[in-house]
Amino acid sequence: MKMCKDDAGASIAAALLAHYDAHARDLPWRISPAARQAGAVPDPYRVWLSEVMLQQTTVAAVTGYFERFTSRWPTVEALAAAADEEVLAAWAGLGYYARARNLIACARSVASDxxxxxxxxxxxxxxxxxxGDYTAAAVAAIAFDRPAAVVDANVERVVARLFAIETPLPAARAEIRARTAQITPQERPGDFAQAMMDLGATLCTVRNPSCLLCPLASYCMARAAGIAESLPAKPPKKPRPQRNGTAFWIEQDGQVLLVQRPGKGMLGGMRALPDDGWSARRNGDAVPPVTGQWLTIDAAVSHIFTHFSLELALALYRGPQIDKVVIENLNGIWWPVEQIAEAGLPTLFAKAASAAIQHR
Structure with a gap:
């Protein structure tokens, strides 16, 4: 069987694929090794969708979303035809919302172009x-069996340990990618990519790696040197800045005012409660969206984003009925409070809504 670029790489690939054939995870977007070898072909749409969802997100968190998306939009053409707000609402809670906006744009490009x-x-x-580079490599390998170097966080960890790469991240990434390419086989590269991901997720874990069970233990330079758990080396984390803001709950006749956030920027395009303009760079100004009587409740919501932490105070409107023109200027819509779970609010605002409902 034609394999990697050298004998050592071929041996590593053969050992890992044999382990994968026996221990591959059963995932809803994956075709099993046996089915694949029997001639089953992966659906590129499902592969692409899963890879987008899995970026910076766990398999456990993604599984339900993937099944709901593919049930509602079983093809890329169906997803391309969906309204933006429907896709964004279905994505709510999965985080990193720029991925959802990119998902829509990509689906429409595939469908139309x-x-x-x-x-x-x-x-x-x-x-x-x-x-980007990772998603392109993953879809090329898994969906089309192209020999591409697929490097996610799990593969990064496996390869850094396998070759005892002590250069800290992110500087080590070029060498890690080169080493991954070196051991990627010409045959079954899609299964190899998934086998590497499985190895990092199940055995070559961040803490307490299961080296005794690892099919690559005899090849692992970091294990031989007794430094496996310390790799990949990472620079010290910078402390997250703390930001503060306010969310505003305006309820009338059993309905709450929601707004559509701008298409670009934090939580872009999502439905949300009105807020005071907080961002990753600055605190909110605490200025409510309409004048009137407000009650600030003792129920602040905390949320951690990638680059900052946010504490969101909650203020409840106690003023008179709000004019329709004001609502239009806010790009707002009224939503039934009893159906708030169906609004597709991102996690931060879903937590804020839950707190407001308890105190209204």
Whole structure:
């Protein structure tokens, strides 16, 4: 069998694929090794969708979302035809909302510019909206069996340990990618990519790696040197800045005012409660969206974003009926309070709404 670029790489790939054949995880977007070897072909749409969802998110968190998305939008054409607000609402709670906006743009490009077919090469995939190096490599390998170096956080950890790469991240990434390419086989590269991901997720874990069970233990330079758990090396984390803001609950006749956030920026395009303009760079100004009587309740909501932490105070409106023109100027809509769970609020505002309902 034609494999990697050298004998050591071929041995590593063979050992890992044998382990994968026996222990592959059963995931809703994956075709099993046996089915694949029997001729089953992955659906590029499902592969792409899962890879977008899995970026910076766990398999456990993604599984339910993936099944709901593919049930509601079973093809890329169906997703492309969906309204933005419907997709964003379905994504709510999964986080990193720029991914959802990129998902919509990419689906529409595939549907309109590629007749509903994903390009089958890394270069072609990389040209799609929102598709970066990792996603292009993953879809090329898994969906089309192209020999691409697929490096996510799990693979990064496996390769750093396998070759005892002590250079701290992110500087080590070029070497890690080169080493991954070195051991990626020409045959079954899609299964190999998934096998590497499984190894990092189940055995070569961040803490307490299960080296005795690892099919690559005899090849692992970090294990031989007794430094496996310390790799990959990372620079000290910078403390997250603390930001403060206010969310505003305006309820009338059993309905709450929601607004559509701007398309770009934090939580872009999502439905949300009105707020006071907080961002990653500054605190909110505490100025309510309408004048009137407000009650600030003792129920602040805390939320951690990638680059900052937020404490969101809550203020409840106690004034008279609000004019329709004011609502239009806020780009607002009235939503039934009893159906707030169906509004597709991002996690931060879902927590704020829950707290407001308890105190209203």
């Amino acid at each position: 590629h007749a509903g077919r994903f390009p089958d090469s890394e270069a072609g995939l990389r040209a799609l909206p929102g598709v």
